[in-house]
Amino acid sequence: MTEKALRLGTRRSKLAMAQSGQVADAVSQVTGRPVELVEITTYGDVSREHLAQIGGTGVFVAALREALARGEVDFAVHSLKDLPTAQPDGLVLAAVPVREDPRDVIVARDALKLADLPRGARIGTGSPRRMAQLNAYARGHGLDIETVPIRGNVDTRIGYVMKGELDAVVLAAAGLNRIGRGDEVTDFLSVDTVLPAPGQGALAIECAADDADLIAALAELDDPLTRVAVTAERSLLAALEAGCSAPVGALADLPPLSAPFERGVSQADRQTVKEMRLRGVVGTTDGSTLVQLSTTGPVPETHEAAMALGRELATEMLAQGAAGLMGERAQ
């Protein structure tokens, strides 16, 4: 006798299919039930041009959430960095699995590294956060680079380099790893140079708040260290009143561990974690001004304590003029 399949709502992009497929396997293991992928198509999948106007990745998240709320699917997998900070009524983030590599990387021609890019090099990124920090790094290191706004999925972006239209593009390591293109990275950007987006590298598994059996099963896939880190990062973002397209970077690490928190890390090592360091950055896209602060404290033991850490750092950043910098948007 086979049990009824769980329905996983997913976008059909290569990245979404890859991460949904990986989570489907894990969910199938913990529930003992087969998982069936249900493709959710949105207007944004049909028209790339309209995507910018109708609100970026937000449309995909909204469509998945509508399917969840209508009971058409049982759960959905999101890239946490694309997920708005406000949690809708009736839905819960039942699991935040172990974080992948949170760093940004470049894929450059001729295996070039960031520091070796020649004068006038053109680097593609549509992200104000990446532009701000790359331009600030260039100013501080006497590099002459130009950030070029681009859009599109991972394949499209790497294509600009392949075709010789750009010298490099910036991408998230996690996305490349998930679609099996991690070996094309030519340089991992230190988080001291480019702080990733809040939640970058982490996934969230969302389901209906009243689906108690599923919530209990999915809890097995939750990684408490990843959860506490991304909660603080997203609280910082929310308290700055910024969205996923704002020039805000945030990363919480748990010395002596650094994300990904479980690769090669024993349970004993995980127990040596005593503190969490939260770093945040906001800047103008030209890199002329950055507000960059960090705070270290005991690992928060509750959701509320992790939220408080993010809010406190945001308050300090706002006191140093962060709000004025976020007003400037790149387009």
Ligand SMILES: NCc1[nH]cc(CCC(=O)O)c1CC(=O)O
């Ligand atoms: N905004 C697109 C997006 N959303 C999630 C990822 C992959 C990395 C992740 O899961 O954090 C990417 C691609 C990228 O930024 O290169």
